[in-house]
Amino acid sequence: MRITVIGTGYVGLVTGTCFAESGNDVICVDIDAEKVARLREGISPIYEPGLSELLVRNIKEGRLQFTTDLTEGMTDSALVFIAVGTPQGDDGAANLNALWAVTDQIRETATEPKIVVVKSTVPVGTNAKVLARLNKESKHVHRAASNPEFLKEGYAIEDFMKPDRVVVGVREPEVAKVLEELHRPFLRTNHPFLSMTPESSEMTKYVANCMLATKISFINEMANLCEALQADINDVRMGIGHDRRIGFQFLHPGVGYGGSCFPKDVRAMIALAEQKGLPAQMLRGVDQINEDQKHVLFHKLTEIFGKEMSGRTIAIWGLAFKPRTDDIREAPSLVLIDHLLKAGAKVRVHDPEARENVKEIYGSRLTYCDRAYGTLEGADALAIVTEWNEFRNPNFDVMKALLERPVIVDGRNLYELDQMRELGFTYHSIGRATVN
Ligand code: NAD
Numbered sequence: 523m524r525i526t527v528i529g530t531g532y533v534g535l536v537t538g539t540c541f542a543e544s545g546n547d548v549i550c551v552d553i554d555a556e557k558v559a560r561l562r563e564g565i566s567p568i569y570e571p572g573l574s575e576l577l578v579r580n581i582k583e584g585r586l587q588f589t590t591d592l593t594e595g596m597t598d599s600a601l602v603f604i605a606v607g608t609p610q611g612d613d614g615a616a617n618l619n620a621l622w623a624v625t626d627q628i629r630e631t632a633t634e635p636k637i638v639v640v641k642s643t644v645p646v647g648t649n650a651k652v653l654a655r656l657n658k659e660s661k662h663v664h665r666a667a668s669n670p671e672f673l674k675e676g677y678a679i680e681d682f683m684k685p686d687r688v689v690v691g692v693r694e695p696e697v698a699k700v701l702e703e704l705h706r707p708f709l710r711t712n713h714p715f716l717s718m719t720p721e722s723s724e725m726t727k728y729v730a731n732c733m734l735a736t737k738i739s740f741i742n743e744m745a746n747l748c749e750a751l752q753a754d755i756n757d758v759r760m761g762i763g764h765d766r767r768i769g770f771q772f773l774h775p776g777v778g779y780g781g782s783c784f785p786k787d788v789r790a791m792i793a794l795a796e797q798k799g800l801p802a803q804m805l806r807g808v809d810q811i812n813e814d815q816k817h818v819l820f821h822k823l824t825e826i827f828g829k830e831m832s833g834r835t836i837a838i839w840g841l842a843f844k845p846r847t848d849d850i851r852e853a854p855s856l857v858l859i860d861h862l863l864k865a866g867a868k869v870r871v872h873d874p875e876a877r878e879n880v881k882e883i884y885g886s887r888l889t890y891c892d893r894a895y896g897t898l899e900g901a902d903a904l905a906i907v908t909e910w911n912e913f914r915n916p917n918f919d920v921m922k923a924l925l926e927r928p929v930i931v932d933g934r935n936l937y938e939l940d941q942m943r944e945l946g947f948t949y950h951s952i953g954r955a956t957v958n
Contacts (some may be wrong), residue, residue, distance in 0.1 A: 523547070523704060526599040528592065528624050530557060532568055532678060532782070532849070533641060533671045534605030539573060540682045542580035544707040549587045551595035561588040569848040569875045572679040592624075593631040601700065602628060603669070605641040610786040615793035616645055625655045628664070635662040637697055639669045643727050643787060645794055649691060649720035667692045668720040669701060670727035675781065676846025683708055689716045691723025728794075731787040732805060737772040738779045739811040745775035745953025746818075755953025756935065775952040777907060777933035778815035780843030780852040785812070816854040819905050820861040822931045822950040826903065832866030835926070837901035839894055840908025840934075841873035841880045848875040854933070855907040856883070863887060872897040874910055895920055903929035909936060918945050 523546045527538035530552040538550040552558050557567050564578040580586035589595045596602060604624055611617035621642060628638060638656060640649055653666035668691030673681040688705045692698045698717040709715055718726070745755040755775050763770035779785065788809050795802035827834055843853035850856065853876075862869050863884075870889040871880065877890050891897040894912060898904060898921055906913060914936050922928050922945065930942070932951040942949035942957045949957035 523601065524599045525549075525704075526551060526595050526602045528552075528595070528602065528604050529606035529620075529642070530554075530561060530567075530588070531605065531607060532570065532675055533673065534603070535561070535566070535568065535577075536570065536573065536673060536678045536682050537603060537605055537641060537671070539576045539580060539586060540679065540708075541704070542583075542586040543576050543683075545585070546704070547585055548580075549589060549595045549599070551589055551592050553590060555590050558588045558590050570678050571676065571846055576679065592627050596628065596632060596636070600634075600637060601639060601704070602636050603639045603641050605671070607782075608642045608644055608786075609782070610789055613793060614789040616643070616786065616790045618644065618648065621648070621652070622655070625652050629656050629658070629660050632660075632662055632664065635664055637665045637667060637700065639667045639701070641669050641671050643670060643731075643783065643790075644668075644724060645790060646721050646724045646728070649724060653693075665694060665697055666720070667697050667701065668723040670723060672727070672730060675849055676844060684711060685709070685713060687714045687716055689718070689723050689726050691718055691720030693720070728787055728791045731784055732791050732808070734772055735779055735784040735788050735812065736804065736808050738774075738776070738784075739808040739815070741773045741775050742778065742815045742952075743811050746815075748953040752955070753953075754955065758953075775935060776815075776909075777819055777854040777858075777952070778812045780816075780854050781849060782851040785809070785852045788812075816857040817861070818952065819854075819858050819907065819931050819933050820865075823862075823903060823905065824865075825950070826929060826931075826948065829865060831862065834866075834903075835868040835870060835901045836862050837897040837904045837925075838869060838871045839873075839897065839904060839906045839913050840910055841871055842876035842908050845908055845910045846875075848879055850876050850879045850883075853907075855880070858905060858907060859884065859888065870897045870899075870901060873908065874912065895924060898924035900924075900926055902927050903931060906930065906932045906934055906936060909934035918947070922947070 525541050525546050525548045527534050528551045530550045538548045542548040564581050566574050566577055606620035606624055608616045649666055649668045656664040670689055690701045702715050748755040762768045788805050792802045792805050841850055841855040843849055859869055870891055872891045872894045929948045935951045939957055
């Protein structure tokens, strides 16, 4: 099959590469000329485990190409996937400017009928609008489908190749058939291909993200209560998680969710509810709890050092919004950095992948360290924001020797309280007793 994928971000690039890997001829289109030039050379603009190898192999085999020219990109492709960004607009709703620009361009330049598949996360009802817009005074009768993406950054290739399920929203059974065939190589393990209306498909994506965000805000609220009530959230997690109706997944207390999806998708759902005169009370709570949680590490640091921090140096481990990615969109680390700079502290940071992205925002205002231990030199405290594996089992003696004071504020509950006590650290974590 020849396939066009428009947008080469986390979703588009993974989609295009994985479709090429399963034997299709894929051409990816992006308006970012620099990105396209690098991709042609096999250089991935993002860090995603396993992606570079697949990218290079499929380019070499001639199955994967890149262009900035949509007309060229669509030649001979019956299937056109749209994977452009749909960021949050000023009113909280999704900003669909890129989607409309691409839709109009497809209508204006297509030389034959296309099946246009929207992979971007879009408000319920958008697919119907895409269809109407594609066919408005068009020479061809195009069809539109919805195929939301559920991949997780950091595991994107794995998730795409072995999805828990594939969801499509279609109007015609033939379109479902084409999409099922395309996804068959990825569904060998009997995971379902679920065909529904475009509206249900669009809604499925939002409901999935809202559910996951709700779990995170729920456990964070419970963790904060645990701290106030002298209970331990880790013990409570065990106590509830063994109930099979509850389980353990996605119930890890922390410093709030970030990334390009949960925050904007929760707010887009609230905006959709508002348009229908519905209050979305729970989702408002989820969003607010999350915003508050992003400040929690700074509050813990002020408990130790006071609000005025000039002369203090704080080390930060972890900048990406989660491990195994370089993505810092809406990352809790940025909220902490802003607070610390405002309070006059010097900030030294380390992240295995996201340092360059953070440098683009803060430039020389931070000290960027290649190595995690180097961050600690002369620091009054370490704040752990992202739970990269390499932070889980460090050499505490080395840490203690490098830190000016043995203080850790841990936003991911990586260490045991008893161990911290024995080692003589002051240790603040989330939803557990403070070790002094
Ligand atoms: P991104 O910002 O990483 O990438 C978007 C790409 O689209 C960019 O490369 C940009 O240059 C390109 N683009 C913008 N306008 C264009 C145009 N007119 N023509 C061609 N290219 C254009 O976004 P992303 O993270 O890949 O997300 C894409 C969509 O997928 C969003 O709707 C998002 O909500 C959804 N989604 C994202 C994830 C994720 O983990 N990132 C997961 C599931 C779904």
